[in-house]
Amino acid sequence: MTMKWLTILQFLEIVAAYGIVTLFLPWLVLRKRFRRFSAAEQLTGYFFAGNFYIIYLVYLLQFLHISNRVTLTAGTVGPFLLVWIWKRRSKIPGVIEWVLENVERLLSGERGKKTSLVQLRGTIYRRFFRGKRKQWLNVLLELAVMGAAIAAITYVYGPNMIEAYGYKASDIPVHNYWINELDRNNIWVAGVYPYGFHIVIYYLHMVFGIKTYVLLRIFGVVQTYFVYLAMVVALKMVCKGRFTPYLGVLFYVMDIFNRNTYARFEGALPQEFSMIFILTSVCMAIRFFQEFAKEQKAEENEKKELDQNCRWYLIQFAIGFSLTLTIHFYSTMIAGLFCIGVAVGFCFRFARWKYFRRIMATGILSVLLSVLPMAAGVAMGKGLQGSLYWGLSVINGGKDDETEATDSLVENTELSTISESEGTENRDGGSTVSASQVEALKKAAEEKLAEQAKEQQKPLKERLKEKFAAVRSSIRVNVMNVKPYIVEITLGSIVLLAALGSLMVLLREIDFAGVIFSTAFYLLCMCCLQCASLLHLPALMDPNRCSIFLCYSVCFSWTLGADAIVHLLIRWWKKRWVSNVASILTLVIAVSAVISNGLLRKPIVVDALEDNGAIACVTNILKENRNFTWTICSADDELRMTEFYGYHYETITFLRELQDLEKNPEIIMPTQNVYFFVEKIPIDYAGSTNHKEVTVEGAEAPLPSAGGIEPYFAENRWYTMCHIYYWTQKFKELYPDEMEVYYETDSFICYRVQQNVNSPYNFAIDYGYNNPTPKAGSEEE
Known part of the structure; x- marks a missing residue:
């Protein structure tokens, strides 16, 4: 099976798994309670309930350190099954008796297969179609429009999913690491952070057995469908027309926005996942204002039902708003701005105490719901994760990384210019500021103040x-x-x-x-x-x-x-x-206008940060080998993908050990199979390598000396891949029968070494470029 078809099947599997736990199971339990609400409101209620339940179930089991497949499955199916049985406890004996009786008659020949099928068809018709022809025609029309919307989303986001298989954002390996630690019941391994997204991925991995790296490859597109669905559902709650809400999908797939506004949808990222809950939660608050106004004017016999409706809208608002903060704090800011908009739009009601106290109490409750697990983490001695401090600094007037880097570059350039022209050296080697520099700085400050004063003098x-x-x-x-x-x-x-x-x-x-x-x-x-x-x-x-x-x-x-x-x-x-x-x-006119004018967005192209060949090899290696009988030697990309199934040896570590064969006379990887991943055309990771092929020139250059993942960035990745490529060529020359090509494309090659674990090969060889001499004038020199 090709990777394209495998990816499509995995996508359908993930959609089905996520849909079952967030829509189908809540529908089984709650459909009678939600019956009086519109279809959009019911769908939102089921989705909120499903996500909220699995997230807080995982939180509870993680705190108790008993989170695993058995406890998660029991915690999911058990309550739903008990509620379902309890509601039907009086009907179950009769249903069982009816089924057994019909099966017995069918097996004994009293009733033929055709008679049974006719009876079944009649039952289905009576339950679902009789007297509902008009309703079903509307449903079919709705499904047709929905299908067209799904086709448009698939056209824009689907092709890239089956063309580029690797992770499509640089921070996904970090999220992969945090999710893997949940397997060990080690929540918040890097500090307290909104973990809603990570919990959902972990839950799908544990309960349905879908590997985490597969989920992180594909879930970005899955959640994008739900982001679009959330917009349509939210619009259906507040719009008057039945089909105009689908215009939101049309506007969002038009080629009118910058690429950076939608490119991140290809990656499985918490921020984009949290967008599902922004509009839907706030529209529940809107529905509360509308419904509560009806309650105030209703007769006594209607007030009870309307009061129940209002409470339901407030509960849904609390759950939805809490989920934004549980998943990503940026979405909470946006939802908060929309809430301010609702307070302004419904100010004639919001300002009244009977409205104000209920909506504010609900808002406070929703924040407490999301903060409580994180507060528990802090109480357990966990500090905040670094990006939370960064986010707080931006809110408090700090600068984001990009702006800070730009300002620092400008400032350093200006200071170096002054230093070169007029600065003097003190005896400690530092520069002193001369009188002329002070005058220049004073003059610049005066000019800036004069410019500001001049600006203030302009007419309003x-x-x-x-x-x-x-x-x-x-x-x-x-x-x-x-x-x-x-x-x-x-x-x-x-x-x-x-x-x-x-x-x-x-x-x-x-x-x-x-x-x-x-x-x-x-x-x-x-x-x-x-x-x-x-x-x-x-x-x-x-x-x-x-x-x-x-x-x-x-x-x-x-x-x-x-x-x-x-x-x-x-x-x-x-x-x-x-x-x-x-x-x-x-809707039809708008769609025709967009298509005829060529305004529909072309399929998005986002390069993966891993070669397709590497993902194909990982998939095949996991399928063909028993766990921990193999080792992959590659860049750090596959480390978190495979840590529960085999061993990983990082390429730069391997190459640096080869630089000193006297210190490292033996480099052994004692597993049955050892795989070496080599990019013949290194990918562009955090910078351009101009798609250069590996050459001797790159192997003759020294290895990158930087730590962390710097050896795989930009030009450094090219040097690293040149060295590992020529090492594999030399080893294959020495051991032509043992070193075989496992997988190869124009840009990637994977070698496999099969060995006796009791007598493994020594990979410490002199490949000619173990410790090349830096060229004259080079930075290393």
């Missing part, structure tokens, strides 16, 4: 105009694919939404007006966050990350605006079918 209108132009330019360059009209549409849509909301107020559609105002303010906040430094506002996150969330917000806002316009045009027709026809016509 002119300053606002300049600021707006700067914001527009920043969004255009960083987010909108340098298409100016998209920026104007985005900023103009804020005004349009505000106007539509005002019009809805005049038409006494207060609930819908609140949604529109909330979305308008939310989009305004997102645009301000994207350009926070230009507006002298706190930069809660760096612009690159913010652009990902901004595009998601833009698509949601545009769809809601389109839905409001369609609703205005047909609101005088009271029949439901008119609304359905109008919404689907709008």
Whole structure:
């Protein structure tokens, strides 16, 4: 089976496994309780319940140090099975008797196979189709539209999944390490961190037996489907039309956004996974405001049911909002901004104590739910993980890595220029600042102050105009694919939404007006966050990350605006079918316009940080060998992928040992099979190697001396691969029968050495470049 077909089957397996635990099992238990809510609300409720349950189940078992396949499976199936049996306890004997009786009659020949099939078909028809023809036609139409949306998402994100097999983000190996440590019940091995994503991957690995490296290769595309689904479901909760919510998918697959706003969707990353819960959780808060208003006006006999509905919406909001913080704190910031938008849009209700106290209590509860496990980790003596400190520094006005590096480069350049021109050496070897330097610095400071004073003297209108132009330019360059009209549409849509909301107020559609105002303010906040430094506002996150969330917000806002316009045009027709026809016509027209104008995004291409041949070899090695009967000698890419199944010897460690054969006369890997991974054309990892093939010139150069993973970055990776390539050639020359080619492509080759574990080979040989002399003028010299 080729890797492409294997990847497709693994993708379907992961979708099925994740769908079972987050949708199917919750549906089995909760469908009767959720029956009175809309399909979108039910779907969201099941999804929240499933994710929340498995995450906190793993937390509990990890704290008790008993998390394994048996306890996880029992903790998952046991409660669901008990609830299912308890609800049907009175019917089970009769059902068993009916089944046994029919089986007996079938086996004894009293009833033929055709009669049984006819009876079964009749039962299915009575239960699902009789009297529901109109309903099923609507469902089929919905499924057709949904299928088209899935096809569009697959077209954009699917091909790359089956073309590039390796991890597609540099920090995935770190997440792989954290997930592996969960296997050892060692949660928070690197410090306390939102572990929701890691727990989901770990859970799927343990319960369904899917290897972690397979999940991390593919789950990025799986979660992307759910990110799109979450947008559609959230829009269905607040939109008037039945099919206009699918416009969100269309807008999000149009070629109008920069590549950096969607390229990360190819990687299995916590931030993108957490996006599933942003819109869905906040829309539950919106539904609370709408439903609670009905309760205040309802009759006494209706108040009880409406009160139950309100409580349900608050519970769902609490679960969804807590999941954002459980998975990634950046998504909590975005959800928080949307909550502020909801407070503004529904200010006429939010400001009332009966609304305020319930929504605030729910918000506090949701934060406590997510913080409690992490607080327990801190109480157990675990410190915070490093990226949390970094995130807090950015929120407090610090700079992200990219900005800090740029500023440092500029500052060092300026200081070196001054030092070269006028600086003097003190007796300790440091430079002193001369009087002329002090004067130059004073002059620069005075010029800056004068420029600021001049700026303040400008008329307010002119300053606002300049600021707006700067914001527009920043969004255009960083987010909108340098298409100016998209920026104007985005900023103009804020005004349009505000106007539509005002019009809805005049038409006494207060609930819908609140949604529109909330979305308008939310989009305004997102645009301000994207350009926070230009507006002298706190930069809660760096612009690159913010652009990902901004595009998601833009698509949601545009769809809601389109839905409001369609609703205005047909609101005088009271029949439901008119609304359905109008919404689907709008969708068809929009799709036709996008396709005819070539605005559909081309399939995304994201290079993997590992050669396809390496993944193919790992897959075959795991399949063909018993655990811990083999060793892979490669770069660090395969270390965390295979640590539970075999041994790993890092390439740079091996090569450095070969540099001193007197100190290391024997290098032995005592397993039945030893595999050497060599990139004939080293991949571009954290920098360009210009796709150069390995050559003698690279082997003649010294090995990279840097530590960590630096030997596999950029040009260093080329030197490393040149050395290991010529070592394999020499070893094959010495042992032609023992050193065989296991797998080879144009860019990659894997050699296998089969050996007797009681008499293993000594890999410490002189391959001609063990300790090359640095060339004259080189950095090492």
